[in-house]
Amino acid sequence: MIRESVKGFGLSVVVLLLALAGKGQKVYFVDGFHGGVYGHYPKQYTAFINEMLAKYPDWRISLEIEPETWDSVQRNEPGNYETFRTYLADQSDRGRVEYVNPSYGQPYFYNINGESIIRQFAYGIRKMKQHFPELRYSTYSSEEPCFTSALPQVLLSFGFKNASLKNPNTCWGGYTRAFGGEMINWVGPDGSKLPTVPRYASEALDPKSTWQTTASTNSPDYIRTAFASGIKNPVGMCLQDAGWKFGPWLRKETGQQSIYTTWRNYISNVAAKGPLGDWKFSQEDVQVSLVWGAQVLQQIAREVRFSENSLGRAEKLAALSLLEKNNPFPSAALDEGWRQLMLAQHHDCWIVPYNGKKNHTWIDRVTEWTGFADSIAAAANSNSFRALFPDEGPQTSLQLFNANAGMYKGMVSMLIPSSIAASGFDLLSPSGKSVPYQLQNDRIHFGAEVPGMGTNTYRLVPGKSNPINGSMISHDSTGLVVLETDLYRIGIDPAAGGAIVSLVAKKMGNREFVDRSAGKGLNMMEGYFFRDSSRMSSAASHATILVREDGPLAAAIEVNGKIGIHPYTQRISVTKTGELVDVSLRIDWQGNPGIGDGYKQAGGYKAEDYRKAFYDDSKKLQTLFPLNLEKQRLSKNAPFDVTESTLGNTVFRTWDSIKHNVLLNWIDITDEKKQYGLAVFSDHTTSYLHAGGLAGLTTQYSGVGLWGRNYSITGPTEFSYALYPHKGDWEQASVWRKNTEWNNPPETSVSHQGGIGSTQLLRSGNPDIEITAVEMQDGNMIVRLFNPSRKTAVTTLLPSFTATRIETVELDGRVKKSFGAGKSGKTLKTSLPAFGFETILFTGVKK
Structure with a gap:
């Protein structure tokens, strides 16, 4: 050709x-x-x-x-x-x-x-x-x-x-x-x-x-x-x-x-x-444009995202373990983890995932590569936790590590030993105060505080059980299931397939975020099934709603419904003071339905044809977000960037009219004056829909892709997303930071703690600055900062260690600025341009 x-x-x-x-x-x-x-x-x-x-x-x-x-x-x-x-x-x-x-x-x-x-x-x-x-x-x-x-x-x-x-x-x-x-x-x-x-x-x-x-x-x-x-x-x-x-x-x-x-x-x-x-x-x-919504691409994107997050957290925890306990930094292992991940990021994985020999296609190798990277990160974390918190104490303790720049204040959910959960206990903070908790079988929920780039320890003291009681789930007179937190009142309609038909922000003047006139809900799914010549919706069938957890601190419901003949389960989770509404989705497909534009699905695909079915996101199964926001404006993040979209809509059908509709981590939709907005976080890179005031998260495509290959459904579809209602625009609402925290919740461990209690690798004076990396190379520490803002940001760093020399450097090692020697407790001040990153080299670090 x-x-x-x-x-x-x-x-x-x-x-x-x-x-x-x-x-x-x-x-x-x-x-x-x-x-x-x-x-x-x-x-x-x-x-x-x-x-x-x-x-x-x-x-x-x-x-x-x-x-x-x-x-x-x-x-x-x-x-x-x-x-x-x-x-x-x-x-x-x-x-x-x-x-x-x-x-x-x-x-x-x-x-x-x-x-x-x-x-x-x-x-x-x-x-x-x-x-x-x-x-x-x-x-x-x-x-x-x-x-x-x-x-x-x-x-x-x-x-x-x-x-x-x-x-x-x-x-x-x-x-x-x-x-x-x-x-x-x-x-x-x-x-x-x-x-x-x-x-x-x-x-x-x-x-x-x-x-x-x-x-x-x-x-x-x-x-x-x-x-x-x-x-x-x-x-x-x-x-x-x-x-x-x-x-x-x-x-x-x-x-x-x-x-x-x-x-x-x-x-x-x-x-x-x-x-x-x-x-x-x-x-x-x-x-x-790629074949967004295809299961194979969803799998690759989710596995890559998980590994990216896991390796970054593991490096930071290992650096803390080295400085606090002189625990050797696993450089070779983490380097290999990154090598495996970088291969999984190869462009061919994403555009020709089926290429290769049987059981050795790109998708097979991505699963192998990311699985190996994840095992390295998990082993590094386990090793670091053992060094920091050896099993030497008389009491069971919960250790938390926060890999982000700012203080973590929020709910932690983790498993504890069954014997302790069954026998009763009091939960004590690092200062010895009793902490309210919610217990669901062996899972504990409690509000925790963990310093940025640091650890905290909570102790389980056997004796009088001290869980608190309460409920966040109720039913109203119209038949809605209501989830009510300190921040939101969320109405879920079983008759509409379990759609979120109301989301009221109680501390924003009871602002309603759902456009109820649209006849749709925030988590409703809709798409064109071309073999059935029918547009199907999750709202067309009645859903069963089960209470999976209901307490004063955390609650979750399970929505069980159908799209046509295809069962789906959505788990909607909230916490008492949490700003996010978490949703996990699973669709158990019956066979391999065709979903998307029907163009050339029965044959006749030609590479030279400008029109291709997989370009048209409006026909794919979309999770929809009808928002009560007038004259909407949309922003989206990209690597080291945020773009305010100038697209009238994201719909296109031909190769010569491709529009950038990529959702990397999040999209944020506001009204024209940017008074209110709602961000959608995704656990994988995919595409989004925005047309006619309606936003959507691409959920499924099944049909002909590049080179005429059938991108088929081979099992359940599973992924997670979160909703973040807020005031102001993405920057005023710290959407980047909230998403970083969502991607990187505290790492947790259980031990009979005999090591340190609370510690911190370094302290950042600006919680919106992202610490993208902490690496150890030949006894030197590399710390990278990123400023996710349209404005220049000044931040301070307070290391908990000493260094013989501190410099800001280029990525190839060229020195930009020298701070001289660094002592523990010496504050560094640095300025980052809008959307700029800075690499700081600490030479000869020690505690």
Whole structure:
């Protein structure tokens, strides 16, 4: 298919380029390879690259090859490996080989958290240094739409100088918005400016494919429109799949008329000089789409998110254990955990999850990789808790660790030994005060306080039982089941499938958040079942509501209903003072129903067809949120960014009209004046719907996906989400912090405590600042802060340890600022720009 499209350009390209050559105008092309040992990199392929470089001395290539590939090449092709190293040795502008993406697992970036992006580059560059220590990184470029708005500050901190926003030959998963001319400043949310070759405003999508732009072959239209737009030195690009045997991509069609170049050489020596225009690049300029709602993608996204959160918490707890108890930091194990997670973030996992051999597809490997990462995190936590709280005391204690920056004040739910639960006990705080608790079999609920980046211990004292009594669940005269907390009165209607038909915020002037005129509820599900030619709704059948827990501190109901013939269970949970309403969903599908747009579901799929069924989220099963908020405005988070949407709606049906509808962690919907809002938190990356004043969380798609593959239902659908009603906009309501806390609740442990009581690794003066990472490397501690705000933030840090030297550093180690030596109790003050991160290096730390 691609070969034929290339041949189709042949004669016309030659004629055009010869004409241009006569006028002294030149065109350029960035060739190269994309892939790796996990994606695609056949044995002896390095020999082929070496052969082509030797055969075509004017050929230049840019590489996007998974760093771990070179372990395999060194082991299996030592001669080819050494030859290739000689080509890479020349890192000047004249060099023939440039490495443009050293990220470990080649992720899309927009679908993972910001700290994961940093680790992808950090571990990838570390691996590359083992093989090519002389390598320097000038330009970031990718063959896939591996872009996100915050990349400029990450790339600049790693020492990159430039970037390209083109991915002309692999646009199956999307592309960046066409904008600008020869060069622009890509401006990130923190204000970082990265000189970048954009996808030109004149660079059109290929009318005969759904995977290419006109730049992928330096087509006549591409070159003509580029010159007409004032671009003096147009450049096209194709990073070929490793495994293809074309050699120089344009060789047969254009001879030497297109000048092969690396991005480094093109930007340094060819591209127009002078002041560059700024493009404040929004996350909505990343126009991408995957088969959102498919079970396989939900599984991948949930497993990756869980591992991201688990590894981050494990590193922080291990650092505390090291400093408090001199417990060795498990660097090798945690590094391996990150390696496994980074592979699970590989873009191919998300776009071709079914590819691979039986029982060894991408989805199989993601489950294996994330499972391994999770086991490493769990083992590290267990080891840290044992060191901090050895079983040496006479009484059973509950240990809590808070991995977030701010003080945790909220409900904790955990299992305790059955023997203690049955015998009666008093719960004592660290200061010895009796703490009210609620007991449900072996599960205890109690209000706890845990310092940021620290621990607290609560003791179980045998004797008089001291649980408190009370209830939060009732029934009203209209038949609604009512959950009532200190903050909310929530009405759930069995006759409407268990939908939340009322959510009144008692401390916001009894504000009603549900648009009752819409005839829908906040957790109602609705979608088009194309095999039944019917739009089905959970509200169409009566639901049974069971009380699963009801007490003065925590309550939960279970909604059992049906969508058509398909049973579902929703668990709705609240706590006495909690600001979130938690919902977990399970749908037990009967067979494999078709859900979504019916277009070409019975056959006739063509890759070239612009329209595809999986693009249309309005037909997928959606969990709906009809909100009593007029003239709604929507914001959504992205890695190290928050974007206020400018989309009129998120609905699209064709490849050339892709809209950014990605929900990373949360969306937040407010009224036009931003007086009130409601945030929806998701436990996985997915898509969202927003159209006609109605928001939705994509819940299920089952049908034809990319390349005609059937994305089928193979078991139950399960995931969790939460609702957060609030005053003001996302920033005034600290939505980012609330979501971080939801993703990272306190780690818990039970022991006969004989160690420390309450301790704190470091104290932050600003609870809205996120501590994204704490790493230990060779006796040094790395702490990373992120400011999720539109304004510059100043914060203080109070470490509980000493350091011989404290510095803020770039991600590649360059020193930005020195604080000198640090003593325990010495306060550091640092300023972070809007949406900026800061890396602090504590050298020679000790208690």
